[in-house]
Amino acid sequence: MSCATPLDAAVLADYWLGMLSQPEEEALEEHLFTCDDCSTRLSEMMALAEELRKLANEGSLRMIVNERFLECAAAKGMTARQYAPPRGGKVDCTVTLNDDLLIGRLAADFSESRRIDLAICDGEGIERMRMTDIPFRPGEGTLLLHESITRAKAAPSEVMIARILAVDDSGERLVGEYTFNHTRTIP
Amino acid sequence: MQQVLIITLEALRASRLNEPEKLASFVLGTCRMTVLDIRRGTRRRERILATYGGDLYPSSSGWEPRLDHERLTRCVQGLKERERSVVVMTFFDEHTGAAVAEFLGVSEANVRVIRHRAIHQLRNCLGVTA
Numbered sequence: 001m002s003c004a005t006p007l008d009a010a011v012l013a014d015y016w017l018g019m020l021s022q023p024e025e026e027a028l029e030e031h032l033f034t035c036d037d038c039s040t041r042l043s044e045m046m047a048l049a050e051e052l053r054k055l056a057n058e059g060s061l062r063m064i065v066n067e068r069f070l071e072c073a074a075a076k077g078m079t080a081r082q083y084a085p086p087r088g089g090k091v092d093c094t095v096t097l098n099d100d101l102l103i104g105r106l107a108a109d110f111s112e113s114r115r116i117d118l119a120i121c122d123g124e125g126i127e128r129m130r131m132t133d134i135p136f137r138p139g140e141g142t143l144l145l146h147e148s149i150t151r152a153k154a155a156p157s158e159v160m161i162a163r164i165l166a167v168d169d170s171g172e173r174l175v176g177e178y179t180f181n182h183t184r185t186i187p
Numbered sequence: 188m189q190q191v192l193i194i195t196l197e198a199l200r201a202s203r204l205n206e207p208e209k210l211a212s213f214v215l216g217t218c219r220m221t222v223l224d225i226r227r228g229t230r231r232r233e234r235i236l237a238t239y240g241g242d243l244y245p246s247s248s249g250w251e252p253r254l255d256h257e258r259l260t261r262c263v264q265g266l267k268e269r270e271r272s273v274v275v276m277t278f279f280d281e282h283t284g285a286a287v288a289e290f291l292g293v294s295e296a297n298v299r300v301i302r303h304r305a306i307h308q309l310r311n312c313l314g315v316t317a
Contacts, residue, residue: 009310010303017277019284019299047308051254054265055277061263063271066290072280086264133286134268171289 003037012038012045059101060150064118064134064143072149073101081149083180090179095152097186101151104145106164108176110138116175118145123159133167157184254313262312270305273298 007028014020015028032039055061057078067073072078079098084105085091095102118131145162160182164175175181195210263271269291276282276290284295284302291298 008303008308009315013301013302013306041235047254047310048259048313050273051256051259052278053247055256055260055263056275058317061271061275063275064268065272065276068286068290069279072282076280131268135272138288148232 003035005031005036007031007035007041009045013049014044014165014172016045017040044186053072057100058150059146061146062120062131062148063146064107064131064136065103065146066144069146070101070159071145085150085178085180087178090181092181094183094185095149099153102147102176104147104162104180106143106145106162106176106178107141108143108164109141110136110166110175113138113175115167116143116164117167118143119163119165121161121163123161125161127163129148137180152182153186154186155182158182184185220303258313259309262309265312266305268309269302273301274305277302278297 004099011028015025020028032042057076073080078100080101080103081093081095081099082103082105083091083093084107087107106118106159108118112134115133116136118134120129120131121127123145134143143164160180162178162180164177165172224313238252263274266274273287282290284298287302288295291301293301310315
């Protein structure tokens with residue numbers, strides 16, 4: 001790179017997403033039209049954006065989403081299989097080849113919580129991984145866990161326990177536990 | 188046109204347009220907002236693609252190997268929870284900063300910081316130098 005004032009990759013992402021103000025856009029474009037290095041960086045950013053979009057479309061990530069995410073997915077024609085086990089309860093579940101997303105709706109009271117972790121446990125209740133400091137809104141009362149559909153489609157019949165934990169300086173307390181009895185139905 | 192018609196009908200059904208004399212102004216305003224949305228989204232993308240599209244996925248730039256799909260998946264999964272949600276939701280359907288901020292319960296400025304940090308971490312994870 002020989003550009004003396006290279007544009008920041010994240011700013012180029014903002015530009016690609018249309019999140020810059022008009023003066024910022026114009027200044028950036030003026031630079032882009034005269035700078036091959038930064039044009040290349042923009043191309044790289046566009047490629048990354050496209051891959052991230054594909055990744056989200058695959059439904060292969062484990063993360064927390066919101067209702068709007070599901071609305072967008074539905075608008076794209078994606079099929080979301082959703083399960084809502086009661087707090088402290090179980091639900092029988094499966095996935096089919098036609099499913100695009102797998103969502104667990106975990107209802108709980110977060111009103112007193114400042115930080116929430118989500119522990120993913122096996123059927124014995126042993127914690128296998130933890131999602132630390134997940135995004136949540138105290139007023140909503142439901143977490144939308146976007147589980148990897150790719151993994152679920154490949155998984156054998158198994159039990160997964162999700163535990164919502166409120167964490168503060170004094171330690172952690174169980175807010176809710178949810179058991180998913182997954183039965184493999186894909187040959 | 189269809190989008191404006193749908194928005195107008197929804198507003199009428201929801202009784203948000205009780206004064207007939209304001210209908211024209213509502214329709215015109217909705218038209219303007221719809222056109223602005225299009226301009227800020229699709230047209231920009233088309234324009235930039237027309238200018239720089241030829242450079243996408245260059246065959247010999249060395250970028251392709253860094254965009255190994257499995258590696259990117261691991262990199263995204265390696266982000267902090269909030270960073271992952273911000274990045275995926277932003278690029279999945281171009282959630283605005285305000286929408287993501289509402290989801291996270293933080294300011295738009297904070298969302299911007301989170302998004303920028305996540306993008307830099309992804310580039311580092313993918314081995315892209317500054």
